[in-house]
């Protein structure tokens with residue numbers, strides 16, 4: 001089914017009204033209750049030391065954040081420095097970041113579903129290394145892309161490899177929860193459909209150590225219509241039916257450059273893409289997304305960088321205390 005034109009037009013005018021409202025709200029102080037259960041932040045850099053991620057996040061007004069655990073270019077990285085890890089943990093507790101609101105992102109080199117033996121072996125080893133880094137940093141979640149069949153094995157074979165790599169990594173490391181990200185359905189990646197994520201989860205032995213991070217851009221590109229009226233509720237209902245909300249550990253907040261169902265992984269700044277601001281207002285007011293990290297991975301153009309986008313999203317949170325009095 002294609003997008004419903006009339007609905008899209010209505011949402012566009014709603015979006016325009018929201019922009020005006022939020023412009024007016026910019027001068028107001030952020031209320032204590034508004035968005036107090038929402039942990040909005042962004043993916044921040046680790047240049048100059050891993051603890052710098054905490055500082056950057058504080059500066060932009062994030063209540064949670066994401067980061068890489070090392071270089072994105074090499075399979076074998078120098079071990080994480082114990083002192084740097086301690087400093088990271090100190091900074092987190094100093095600024096009141098709880099580990100459940102911090103979502104490290106896995107290396108893009110990894111393909112735990114690879115049909116190539118050497119790549120699979122290296123990916124499996126890197127997954128163990130990354131989970132060990134999380135433990136050293138005192139972190140409890142680890143987000144990564146499930147993998148790709150490269151078109152030479154079936155989705156089922158790919159799913160088996162991914163689950164195998166997760167089970168292996170769970171045996172080698174303690175406690176950290178492996179969080180699978182939904183994909184845009186680009187190429188031969190696995191995880192565009194919620195049912196594919198569920199089939200991986202089903203094969204993981206320790207169900208307490210597996211979860212999902214919902215990327216809004218990827219979901220929209222994969223065909224889940226967040227932009228429609230009630231689209232956020234519908235997507236979460238479907239997720240609950242097919243996977244289970246108990247597995248939802250995080251959200252990536254990204255608007256989409258591409259259209260619904262385009263399968264393209266092209267992130268856009270909040271409210272500037274085809275998902276639109278109304279859907280993000282619904283997201284930040286959705287109680288089922290309370291107390292989990294909500295992470296921006298948008299381009300962050302000059303004048304509309306992460307700090308501005310975080311502020312905008314908090315300004316969309318409705319004051320629950322006012323509702324209570326009405």
Ligand SMILES: [Zn+2]
Nearest residue numbers: 105144145181
């Ligand atoms: Zn990702």
Ligand SMILES: [Zn+2]
Nearest residue numbers: 181215252297
């Ligand atoms: Zn993402």
